[in-house]
Amino acid sequence: MSKINDSILDFMQNKAYKPMLIEELADVFKINKGELREFQKILDDMEVSGSIVKTRRNRYAIPEKMNLISGKLQGNSKGFGFIIQDKEELEDVYVSAENLNGAMNNDRVIARVIRKGNGDKRTEGEIIRIVERANGRLVGTFEKNESFGFVVPDDKRIYQDIFISKNDMNGAKNGYKVVVEVTKWSEKRRNPEGRIVEVLGAKGDVGIDVLSIIKKYNLPVEFPDEVESDANMLSEEIPEEEYKRRRDLRDTKIVTIDGEDAKDLDDAVSVEKLPDGKFKLGVHIADVTYYVKEKSSLDKEAFKRGTSVYLVDRVIPMLPKRLSNGLCSLNPKADRLTLSCEMIIDRTGKVVEHEIFESIIRSSERMTYTDVTKILKDNDEETVKRYDYLVPMFKDMEELCKILYEKRMRRGALDFEFEECKIIVDEKGKPIAIKPYEREIANRIIEEFMLVCNETIAEHMYWAGVPFVYRVHETPDEKKLFIFKEFVYNLGYFVKPSKEVHPKVLQEVLEEIKGKKEETVVSTLLLRSLKKARYSPECLGHFGLADRYYCHFTSPIRRYPDLEIHRIIKSFING
Numbered sequence: 343m344s345k346i347n348d349s350i351l352d353f354m355q356n357k358a359y360k361p362m363l364i365e366e367l368a369d370v371f372k373i374n375k376g377e378l379r380e381f382q383k384i385l386d387d388m389e390v391s392g393s394i395v396k397t398r399r400n401r402y403a404i405p406e407k408m409n410l411i412s413g414k415l416q417g418n419s420k421g422f423g424f425i426i427q428d429k430e431e432l433e434d435v436y437v438s439a440e441n442l443n444g445a446m447n448n449d450r451v452i453a454r455v456i457r458k459g460n461g462d463k464r465t466e467g468e469i470i471r472i473v474e475r476a477n478g479r480l481v482g483t484f485e486k487n488e489s490f491g492f493v494v495p496d497d498k499r500i501y502q503d504i505f506i507s508k509n510d511m512n513g514a515k516n517g518y519k520v521v522v523e524v525t526k527w528s529e530k531r532r533n534p535e536g537r538i539v540e541v542l543g544a545k546g547d548v549g550i551d552v553l554s555i556i557k558k559y560n561l562p563v564e565f566p567d568e569v570e571s572d573a574n575m576l577s578e579e580i581p582e583e584e585y586k587r588r589r590d591l592r593d594t595k596i597v598t599i600d601g602e603d604a605k606d607l608d609d610a611v612s613v614e615k616l617p618d619g620k621f622k623l624g625v626h627i628a629d630v631t632y633y634v635k636e637k638s639s640l641d642k643e644a645f646k647r648g649t650s651v652y653l654v655d656r657v658i659p660m661l662p663k664r665l666s667n668g669l670c671s672l673n674p675k676a677d678r679l680t681l682s683c684e685m686i687i688d689r690t691g692k693v694v695e696h697e698i699f700e701s702i703i704r705s706s707e708r709m710t711y712t713d714v715t716k717i718l719k720d721n722d723e724e725t726v727k728r729y730d731y732l733v734p735m736f737k738d739m740e741e742l743c744k745i746l747y748e749k750r751m752r753r754g755a756l757d758f759e760f761e762e763c764k765i766i767v768d769e770k771g772k773p774i775a776i777k778p779y780e781r782e783i784a785n786r787i788i789e790e791f792m793l794v795c796n797e798t799i800a801e802h803m804y805w806a807g808v809p810f811v812y813r814v815h816e817t818p819d820e821k822k823l824f825i826f827k828e829f830v831y832n833l834g835y836f837v838k839p840s841k842e843v844h845p846k847v848l849q850e851v852l853e854e855i856k857g858k859k860e861e862t863v864v865s866t867l868l869l870r871s872l873k874k875a876r877y878s879p880e881c882l883g884h885f886g887l888a889d890r891y892y893c894h895f896t897s898p899i900r901r902y903p904d905l906e907i908h909r910i911i912k913s914f915i916n917g
Contacts, residue, residue, distance in 0.1 A: 346371070346384060351393060354404045361401035361408070390474050392428035395452050410454055411435055411467060417447030417499035425453055425467060430873065431819065433465060439501075441468040444528045447499040448476035472527075479523050480504065481558040483545055484538065486516040493522045493536065496558060502533050510537035519545050519554050549771045552653055561651055565662050569643045573662035576633055576669060580677055584632075585702060591682065592704040595735055596626060598672050599709045599788050605667040606650065606659065608899040610680070610705050611791050615738045620694070621687045623742060625795040626703050628670040629679040630898040631908045634661065650900035655771045659900070666899050674708040681908055683795050683895075687742065691749030696798050698915060707732060714784035739787050746790040754846030754888040758865050759856065792896045793887070799911070800891035804881050808914050811907055813892050814882040815875040818843060826871040833860055845888040877903055 353359065353370065362370075364382060373381045385402060388394045392412035395405050405412045413427040413435075421439035435453065437445075445451050453467035477500065482493040484506070491511060492503040504522050514520050521540035528534040542557065543550045556563060565573075596612040612624040634640045644660050651658040659666040672678050680703050686695040707729065716722035717733060718740050726733055751757070762779035796813075803810040827837045835854055838847050848868060855861045872886065877894075884892040895911075898904040 347388060347393070350384075350388065351404065354394065354402070354407070359403070359407070361397055361399075361403040363401055367402060390450060392450065392473075395471075405452065410452055410470075412450070412452050412473070415442075415445050415447060415449045415451050415469070417501060419498040419501055421501045423447070423499075425451060425469075433459065433821070435467040436464040437467050437469060441466075443469045443472075444534075445469045445472050446475075446477050446502070446528075446534075447497060450474040450476070475524075475527070477524060479521055479539070479560070480536075481519065481521055481542075481554050484511075484514045484516065484518050484520045486511070486514070491516075492533070493520060493538070496554060502528055504536040505533045506536060506538060512538040512541060514538050514541045515544075517545050519543060519550050521557050549655075552655055552771065555653065556658070559651075561658050562647060563658055565643060566639070568639045570662055572639050573664045576664070578669065580679065580702070584679060587700070588679070589682070589699050589701045591624070591626070591680075591701050592677065594624070594703070595706050595732060596624065596703050597707045597709045597732065597735075598674070598705050599711060599714055599784055602710050602712065605671065606657070606899045607672045607705075607708065608670065609788070609792065609896050610672045610703060611739070611788070613735055613738045613742055615741075616686070619689055621738065621742045621745075622684065623687055623791060623794070624682060624684045625791055625896065626672070626680040626682045626701060627896055627904075627908075628672055628899055629681050629700065629908070630661070630665070630670050630905055631912060632679050633665055633669055634905065636909065640665070644902055644905065648902050654765045654773075655767045660902065661899060670899050672703065672705050674705045677702055677704050681911065683798055685794065685798055687745070687794070689745065691745045691794075693794065693798050696802065698799065698802060698911060700912065700915070709784075711782060711784040711788075714787070715782040718783050739791075740783055743783070743787040743790045746794055747786065750790075750793070750887070751849070754844055754849050756845055756849055756852060756868075756886045756888075758852070758869060760862070760865065796893050796895050797887075797889055797891055799895045799907075800881070800893035803893070803911070803914070804891055806914060808910065809879060810881075810910055811877050811879060811893065811903060812881045813875055813884065813894050813903075814878045814880070815884040815886045815892075816873050816882055817885055818872050822871040826867055829867060830864055833864070835864075845885055849888075 349371065364385060368378060368381055385394065389396055393404070394402050395408060395410055395412060396402055411425060411427055413425040415423050416426055417423045423437045423442060425435040425437060427435065435455070437453065450473040451469045452471040452473060453469045455465060456468050457466040459465035480493065480495045480497070480500065482495040482504070485492050485494060489508050491506040493506060494503050504524065506522070519542040520538045521542065522536040523539045524534050524536045526535040542553050594612050596610045598607045598610045600607055608628040610626045614622040616622055634644060640661065647660045650660045661670070680701045682699055682701040684697050685693045688694050713725050714736055716725040717729065717736050764777050764779050765773050766775040766777060768774050800812055823843060830837060830851060835851055837851060840847065851868070852865065855864050881891060883890050893907060894901060894904045895907050896904065898908050
């Protein structure tokens with residue numbers, strides 16, 4: 343938030359403040375006529391963010407002073423909704439169907455409180471203003487009548503169907519998946535109106551479900567021509583000066599371990615057991631920033647996308663495939679630029695030494711979770727023989743993994759065991775099987791190695807006193823945790839009372855329910871009782887990991903914050 347935003351809020355929080363017009367505020371902050379448009383934009387942005395409200399008389403104030411609340415509406419298929427307030431510590435506010443006043447799921451709204459919460463009853467509100475609409479375009483199924491039709495939204499939290507006149511059907515047939523643009527928002531009990539702008543295809547046809555998801559979230563499948571062109575202009579040759587200035591690890595046994603279908607290999611690992619019993623763990627991450635320069639077309643597009651999106655039958659990458667699957671991917675037997683973190687770890691799992699540096703690696707093998715598990719768990723003769731020169735290292739990895747896991751458990755980290763599955767599709771995109779996703783020893787090795795690397799990087803940068811981006815997970819909300827404690831108590835589980843909850847206490851509950859029929863429901867409720875992890879310039883710790891320091895460093899091909907963190911680190915280590 344800029345200084346002017348802070349100044350505006352400080353001014354409005356003064357007890358003597360009364361709602362003002364923009365012109366009056368401009369006088370207070372000495373804004374001249376030439377700056378008025380920019381000042382208006384600042385106020386508009388603050389209104390959208392929920393930090394201030396604008397009254398019907400165009401006067402500005404903070405919501406609390408007006409007995410108003412601001413936030414995002416979370417709809418329900420039954421017609422009511424909840425306002426998730428902007429300040430996470432504030433309770434959700436119930437809004438009945440008759441008090442929604444045309445607001446839809448995910449709209450930013452302002453509401454007045456019509457009934458304060460009391461005991462088991464929630465605070466209830468009435469929406470008085472919709473600040474920002476979230477559903478200008480929707481994906482749904484078209485239901486056609488003779489002279490009109492309706493689009494039933496895929497998002498069940500939007501409980502109203504969209505009315506479509508005969509002239510706005512765009513050739514859509516009954517039962518087809520379509521994209522509809524809302525042209526008139528709902529008023530009182532009238533449905534919103536719209537026009538069909540794209541016909542996706544018959545519901546149930548192969549690929550239509552995935553296409554619907556892409557359209558629903560407006561995922562950018564294609565890259566702009568400029569971005570593709572800039573990616574194609576990048577040289578495959580690594581300049582000689584990079585070989586000279588980086589640490590050469592090409593003769594070190596380094597492997598990637600990933601899923602069979604993964605193509606964007608951004609992390610590789612190496613382990614060496616030292617004579618004194620300690621372990622030397624190397625985590626080597628693709629140096630994406632070498633290719634993606636700040637403020638370049640590639641960087642701007644990556645920032646816009648934010649992350650790669652993994653769907654059942656495809657990946658929508660954050661970076662063009664020439665980078666994500668090619669130049670940056672740590673493919674076997676190819677020289678690749680990396681940012682490495684080498685750690686010396688003792689028998690208790692403590693990192694006693696570490697070093698962060700730019701490097702060049704040549705991955706020895708592209709290993710899969712399946713093959714590493716075959717070696718370590720099944721002792722599969724054929725796989726062991728094929729990778730015989732790496733087997734000792736894999737066994738050291740397994741030993742180190744267990745040490746790191748036990749250390750995390752000792753400090754109280756929460757380890758949720760949710761059952762996941764993977765949908766297998768044929769070459770046409772048709773589902774042919776559903777398989778459980780197994781968290782085998784190979785998966786756990788990579789999990790533990792990435793966790794300890796992220797922790798080490800975060801702690802290093804914290805003590806260096808460098809402005810940094812941390813991944814933080816704050817202590818749970820007391821009210822939500824109290825509900826969880828009551829729920830599990832009724833199931834026969836006791837959560838130790840304490841002034842400040844420690845993750846170790848919750849970990850004990852997870853251990854107690856392991857393998858029991860109520861495990862999934864208790865784990866899910868606990869997860870929902872926790873706060874959401876977020877990025878912050880402040881090092882606030884990570885409750886779920888029971889750790890003081892944490893960041894996202896290990897996935898720069900598919901996650902933009904990691905890319906930004908690499909820039910900060912490289913700027914720091916290169917002076």
